[in-house]
Amino acid sequence: GIQVEQSPPDLILQEGANSTLRCNFSDSVNNLQWFHQNPWGQLINLFYIPSGTKQNGRLSATTVATERYSLLYISSSQTTDSGVYFCAVEREAGSYQLTFGKGTKLSVIP
């Protein structure tokens, strides 16, 4: 099956700093999503981005499908950005299943 690797596994930032999280995948994909898991366990949708670039406030994401990677940028980080960020891909149309990376645990300290 498809492999999804996220880096770094852990990241500690000072409040106000910027960061880049990376997601590499081993094969072409039909769907790619970024999620933030809150302390209560819910996965919050950040981006649905199988290709291209999107921005939402302080967050932006870029997926380069031909090179099989996606990047999540967090600017001017806040303590509320802390948590685990997951990248998930759907290998092909009709598989109806997301394969998740192991996540990046982000800690933003004041």
Place this chain on the structure above:
Amino acid sequence: KAGVTQTPRYLIKTRGQQVTLSCSPISGHRSVSWYQQTPGQGLQFLFEYFSETQRNKGNFPGRFSGRQFSNSRSEMNVSTLELGDSALYLCASSMGSGGTEAFFGQGTRLTVV
């Protein structure tokens, strides 16, 4: 509009018992998927339902089963619970066509003692 609703939020069961978890998708969504999250294995796909039919299944033993009703609500059942079944179970809903965005519920945290 309302999001994905999972019940119950927390559950404690004894080894050997069975458990049923429920998921109500976003209105208009016809696909429901289930995932198990554990510290050791991460997030793993259990199965997906669309229009009451299972379209895909992950690599889990037959003790894990599910179903979907005509109103798109879904249940998953785990029989003969084992300690290793302790996990966060997450349900996702989507429109149902491949390549569509998935939205997750808050999860059910199951503890098996």
